[in-house]
Amino acid sequence: MSVPGKDFRDRLLEAERLNPTYQEKYRKELRAMLEQRLTVGQRWAWIGSAVLAAGLAVVFGAAAVLAPSEFPMLPRIGFIVGVIFNLAWSVLAIKTVKKGTLNLKTHPTRMVGMAWGFVVIMITLFMLLAPQLPQPVQGVQMVLNGLVFLLMGAAFMISNRVDQAELKTRQKLLEIEYRLAELAEAMGNKQQG
């Protein structure tokens, strides 16, 4: 049997007669799948999250501003970090509610990134505060716990960065290979023509 080519395949696909109503229904469901529209429950959850984050930003801000002058600088910085994180979360939540969709590829990354950044900063601040604790043993314990967490986190981030760099390099090489294949095809067509 003769081996079918791409042209035959395209003609075979065109031979199929399709019902536009079913096709339109499919396209709607596909759009919904890719956009991930928020359900009513999810919408209210995000609104609640935005309100809570805004409220916490106010509390942290008040704590940072109203703390007495002899209050140590590091905890004050911690409160300011709390304000920034909660404001950022509130903005993300409001944007999500306004847009009405959840991008499953970027949203989790942003949320994890923000939470991760907040935790790393707070752990660092606690480690810096550790020497000021009344009992040195508690201070050492706090520093050690913090170090373990930061080292694990650093290892994970480095591993993730290396993976991403590998993928990016691989993508660049493939793009070059594809471009070369296109050029080779064009030259082949030119020679035959």
Added chain:
Amino acid sequence: MKRDKQAVYNELLVLRCQRSDPGAMEELIRTWEKRLFYYIHRLVDDEEDAWDVLQRTWVKVLRAIGSLREPRSLPTWLYRIARNTAMSHWRTQYANHAAAEESGNLSSIEGDSENFRFDDAEQVHYGLGRISLPHREVLTLHFLEDLPIEEVAEVIGVPPGTVKSRLHYAKRALRAVLEQED
């Protein structure tokens, strides 16, 4: 090793999906939609059901593409997911068809020496609708992708020998249908 443009494109597309490249998933769907639907529709008679199976196929693809270790095997992987989704739609019906059809003598099949030419796409499309489901399936994969026997076996989940047998009898059945129409 020089690879053809399509193989490079497939690998690049998978990588872009895995890196959450904006638009990569839409491009994957746009590139493969017609072929996958045509294949699914050969397995699932009802058009509305076929569209539903295709949509559920894309859900599975979206979830699993991040863990696809061999981007070069994209065509096989996609057809395998599409088939599994269609099979879960029509499990019992297909099993009954397959058991009745696989009674050929594998040892007598040496190679494809038939000279019959399947050039008319409209005729082939018509003929595909008139042969049995297992035959229709292997022939559709053959016409759409010209996959090697081993890859078709991977999609269908049967030994390569069974695929070879099925393909042989499928071509014979299709030829008989088309000759009858002539």
